[in-house]
Amino acid sequence: MEKDLLQQLNETTAYIKTKYNHQPFIGVVLGSGLGNFTKEMQVEHEIDYSELPHFPVSTVKGHTGKLIFGKMNDKHVIVMAGRFHFYEGYTVQQVVYPIRVMKMLGVKTVLLSNAAGGVHADFKVGDMMIISDHISMFTINPLLGKNEDELGTRFPDMSEPYSKELISKAKSIAQDLGYDIKEGVYCGVTGPTFETHAEYKLIKAMGADAVGMSTVQEVIAAVHAGMKVFAMSIITDLGIRDDDNIITHEEVLAAANEAEPKMTAIFKELIRVV
Numbered sequence: 001m002e003k004d005l006l007q008q009l010n011e012t013t014a015y016i017k018t019k020y021n022h023q024p025f026i027g028v029v030l031g032s033g034l035g036n037f038t039k040e041m042q043v044e045h046e047i048d049y050s051e052l053p054h055f056p057v058s059t060v061k062g063h064t065g066k067l068i069f070g071k072m073n074d075k076h077v078i079v080m081a082g083r084f085h086f087y088e089g090y091t092v093q094q095v096v097y098p099i100r101v102m103k104m105l106g107v108k109t110v111l112l113s114n115a116a117g118g119v120h121a122d123f124k125v126g127d128m129m130i131i132s133d134h135i136s137m138f139t140i141n142p143l144l145g146k147n148e149d150e151l152g153t154r155f156p157d158m159s160e161p162y163s164k165e166l167i168s169k170a171k172s173i174a175q176d177l178g179y180d181i182k183e184g185v186y187c188g189v190t191g192p193t194f195e196t197h198a199e200y201k202l203i204k205a206m207g208a209d210a211v212g213m214s215t216v217q218e219v220i221a222a223v224h225a226g227m228k229v230f231a232m233s234i235i236t237d238l239g240i241r242d243d244d245n246i247i248t249h250e251e252v253l254a255a256a257n258e259a260e261p262k263m264t265a266i267f268k269e270l271i272r273v274v
C-alpha cells in the first residue's frame with residue numbers, strides 16, 4: 001500500500017535533515033525565468049529533487065529542479081529553484097508537496113514569484129505586481145480528498161491568503177528602492193495553452209489583473225498549513241490586446257529575466273524584515 005502523506009513528508013524531511021540541519025524560517029519559490037535569486041544567497045547546501053524521497057522531478061525549460069539552502073540577509077532560507085506545474089502532468093498533491101515539506105522543516109513564511117500575463121489595461125511588460133488576492137476556480141484545489149488534520153483544518157479560511165503586513169512591507173521596500181510596483185488579483189489557470197482573446201477578456205471581467213499557470217495551489221497549501229504568504233508576479237506579456245497577440249514561452253522567459261534583479265532586490269529586503 002502507498003504510504004500516507006504524513007509518512008512521506010516525514011521521510012522527505014528526515015532525509016533533508018541528514019544533509020542540512022538548520023531550520024529555515026523562510027521558504028522561497030522561484031518562477032519561470034526567475035532563478036537568479038540564488039546568486040544573491042550564501043548557498044550552504046543544494047539537493048537535487050531527484051535525490052529526495054517522494055519528491056516529483058521537474059521537466060520544464062527554465063526550471064532547474066533543486067532545493068537550495070543557505071542564508072540571505074542573515075536569515076536561513078530554503079529555495080525551490082524550479083516548481084511543479086499541474087500542466088506537466090503532476091497531481092495537485094504533487095504540485096504542493098514541496099510547500100508541505102517546507103512546513104515540516106519549520107518554515108513560517110513563504111515568498112513566491114511567477115511570470116504572468118497582464119490583463120489590467122494599465123499593465124506593461126516588465127511590470128511587477130504584488131498579488132493581493134487570487135482566483136483559483138479554474139484550477140484543481142490541492143486540498144481535495146482526505147484532509148490531513150495534522151497539517152491544517154478541513155475548511156481553511158481564505159479571507160487573507162496574502163499577508164497584508166508583508167504586502168505593506170513590500171510596497172514600502174519598492175518605494176525606497178525607487179521601483180514602480182503594481183498590486184492586483186492573480187487568476188490561476190491550468191495552462192499549458194496561453195489564453196484565447198475571449199478567455200483573457202473573461203479573466204479581466206472576473207476581476208483579475210494578471211493570469212498564470214502556477215502559485216494558487218501552492219498558496220492554498222501554505223495557508224492550509226498556517227504559513228504566511230507573500231507573492232509577486234512579473235508581467236511577461238499582455239493578454240488584453242487587440243492585435244494578433246501571439247505569446248511564446250521564450251518571450252515570457254526573456255521578460256522575466258529582465259525584471260528579475262528588481263524582484264530579487266525586493267525579496268532580499270523582505271527577507272531582512274520578516
Ligand code: HPA
Pocket residue numbers: 115116117118189191194195211212213236237238239247252
Ligand atoms: N497566461 C497564462 N500564464 C502565463 C501567461 C499568460 O499570458 N504569461 C506567463 N504565464
